[in-house]
Amino acid sequence: MNKLLILTASILLLLVSQCQLSTESTSLPYLGRHSVQNGDTVYHSIPDFKFVNQDSQQVTPASFADKIYVADFFFTSCPTICPKVAQQMLRIYQKYEKDPRVVLLSHSIDTRHDTIPALKDYASKLGVNAPRWHFVTGDKSQIYKIADDYMSIAKEDANAPGGFDHSGYVILVDRNKHLRSFANGTDPTSVDRFMNDMDRLLKEQYQ
């Protein structure tokens, strides 16, 4: 009789734990290289940064306090994938234009040519504004280094079209600076799924 009770209890426990597992699986994964401190998992997060946007305003992690944001890397004279990524970023911008919880952040990797006026010109020709969409420049090594933290690629390469090699990924960063989703910014279907992830993250972090 006791054995039966224990069996029933363990089956119930198993069921309950599975329930918890399945609710957990509805939240977005934490991406990147995690570390362990005092036995706890520490999720990969974006380190501090200091850039300047198209309006000459400083952009730091404080600019994204209590917000989620979408990051990418580009340059204004890019002859390859950038316009396609910009078109998809524009879709994201337009969908969340009225939602103050969402911000976009595009890092220029051509710090020599993409001056603040050049970034301003680019943003206004796309018809977008800070602080909803920041186009930033800054210390070149800091931009290339932080690309690693976004698990993105940004480097000078004389053999690449336009002189720079970079990925067309867009990356979703949550309120706590953790990476939660990414998409191929040249692929509208991938960006559809990404925007769905953005909605899930908003639900998860603003209850």
Add this chain to the structure above:
Amino acid sequence: MRLQKVHALAFFATVLYSTGLWNCQGSVHPYPQGQDLYRIHCANCHMENGEGLGQLIPPLANSDWLKNNRNVAACIIRNGLSDTIQVNGKTYSQQMPKNLVLSETEITNILNYVATAMNDTLPVWSIPEVVEDLKKCPPQSGLK
């Protein structure tokens, strides 16, 4: 009975496929080479449907500029562009890179894909016309 249905379906599918009405690659276009080359060389900036991007990249779809400047269109594909132009009432000044690998025939096919797939009233180009146009290209208006 069931087998007959399968046969009928297979027959129907074959007819669809052979008439080109059913094509996994998308719709069949009279300028397939132009379509392929457009996707490789042009669509990144001008977008698949030729709508362009904001005031950065001019549209090729229903473009008044293409209609009014048909004799320099081939030169621009080959040599790029660094001038400021007006398209459908908007000003564009982003540089366009040159593309020296395309032959006269390939340029003609791209132009004709753009003319027929994206423009309602743009006449197609002939290869001799494009060859002549390319002989008269203004000296290097593209990227250095």
